[in-house]
Every structure is written in C-alpha cells, then in structure tokens.
Amino acid sequence: MARFVNAPLGKLRGALGDAMFRKKNGKFLVGIKPDDFTPGEDIDSVNRRLRFSLTAKFSKAVNQNPNLKKIWDVCTPDTMSPFNGVLKENYHRITFDNVTDDALVTPETDAFNVIKDTITATSTQLQVKLQIIGTNNLIDPITEVEIQMAAVIFHKSAVDADLHTAFNFQSFKSPSIALSLIAPLTFTIDLIDSETRTWEWYTTHKPFFAFYTLDADGKVVHHSTTIIE
Numbered sequence: 001m002a003r004f005v006n007a008p009l010g011k012l013r014g015a016l017g018d019a020m021f022r023k024k025n026g027k028f029l030v031g032i033k034p035d036d037f038t039p040g041e042d043i044d045s046v047n048r049r050l051r052f053s054l055t056a057k058f059s060k061a062v063n064q065n066p067n068l069k070k071i072w073d074v075c076t077p078d079t080m081s082p083f084n085g086v087l088k089e090n091y092h093r094i095t096f097d098n099v100t101d102d103a104l105v106t107p108e109t110d111a112f113n114v115i116k117d118t119i120t121a122t123s124t125q126l127q128v129k130l131q132i133i134g135t136n137n138l139i140d141p142i143t144e145v146e147i148q149m150a151a152v153i154f155h156k157s158a159v160d161a162d163l164h165t166a167f168n169f170q171s172f173k174s175p176s177i178a179l180s181l182i183a184p185l186t187f188t189i190d191l192i193d194s195e196t197r198t199w200e201w202y203t204t205h206k207p208f209f210a211f212y213t214l215d216a217d218g219k220v221v222h223h224s225t226t227i228i229e
Contacts (some may be wrong), residue, residue: 006076007182009105012149018090021187021229029229032050040078045126046096047095050097051091051096052091054094054167055091055093056087056112057091058094058152058156059083059084059087059090060083061152061169061170062105063082063083063173065158065171067150067173068106069082070082070106071107071133071223072106073085073107074106075107075110076107082112089104089107089179090103090104099172099226100158100207103208103226104226106210106225108225110138110222111222111223111225112133112138112139112210112223112225113224113225114128114225115131115136116128116130116131116227119187119207119209119229121153121207121229122149123196123199125188126151126172126174127186127187127189127191128187129185130184130185130211131184131185133180133181134181135182136174139159139181140183140221141180143216144179144213144215144222145216146176146178146218147179147185147212147214148177148187148212149174149209149210150174150175150211150212151170151172151207151209152170152172152207153169153171153207154203154207155167155169155170155198155201155204156168156206157169157203157204158202159200159201159202159203160199160201163201163203170199172189172191173189174188174189175188176214176218183218205228206228207228207229208226208227208228209227210224210225210227211224211229212221
C-alpha cells in the first residue's frame, strides 16, 4: 500500500478508479480496492469520481506538450510526477462537469504576467495577440531569444452524445517566434483536418493559453501565467 505525503489531493476517502483511499493514524493511504468492492452510487460519490477523472484528463492534455511537462517537472516536488503536479494544483479548480476559468496550464510559481490584446479561437485557427510584455520581469532577452505559445482546449456538450464522449481535450503549441519585450506579439496555430473535426464534435469550447521563453538551444527558461479567452 502506498502513502500520500502531505495528502497532495486533499483528504480523500473512498475509491477513485481502482484506487482506495483511507486515513490511518493521521496518514492518508492509498491501495488497490478489493475485487468485491462496490463503489458508492450516491451523488457525492459519483461526482467525486467524475471530478477526479476530468482533472486527470486535463493533466494528461497539459503533459502532452513536452515543454509544459518540463515546466511542471521543475516546479513539482521530486516525490511527485509532472502529471500529479498538474492534477494536484487543478483538482480544486475543476468540478465534476467543468474546467473552471481558474485552471492552470502553467504553475503560478515564478510566472511572468501576460496581458491579452485579442484572442480568436475557431475550429480552424487559434490566434492570440499579446500586449507588450515589458522589461520589468525576470526575462533576459540576451539569452531568451524566442517565445512559444501553448494551448489546451476543453470541449464539452457533444453534438451527438451517442458518438462522442461528454468531454474532450486538445493540446497544441505554436511555432516559436522571436522574443520582444517592447513590442506586441502575435501567435497563431492552424488546426488540421482531424483537429478541426474534433472541435466540431462539441458546441462548447474553453481555450487556455500560456507562454514560455526559449534559449538558443530551444530549452525552456521562463513561463507565463495562464490566460483564457
């Protein structure tokens, strides 16, 4: 049986998936639920499982971007994977049926601020125009020469519930562009056929965006706060 250190997901009790949570001697423990275990079917138990599942899917979408995964790895304790780091930070920001506007694509720790000018999100293109980032931050334009945008899109309300899942996520990254701290920046991601079809399966879309600087070798240096449309 494994043990949670500092209970990273809060004071969970009961079952989530194949995991069984309980408290013993002031410690939160997790093990594999027995074969004869019957999960609770009351509304609170069902919603807890749905919330955990949706948070895990959001975490998976974030970690699909290797650069975001590296950012979370740096900001997450050594005892925790980047996936669990995203899950822990977002569990209280996600409900059983929605990813709230407070969800984080990047950690808040050591993040520089960005301010959107305009955001356009359609089934064929994502475009974000940022206001001037400014020089009053930790970014060193001598070594941080490029910047890239990451996007995680949350989809819900399937057009055909018989064909498609209730929720879906897409993860994208823009081409990197030259970094400027004294001029507005524009990032564009064009969606290809299969990506467009996935978008069109749903009627409600919530895009989350974040940015990170890159050195001459393409390695991540600093990351921004998360912004939404």
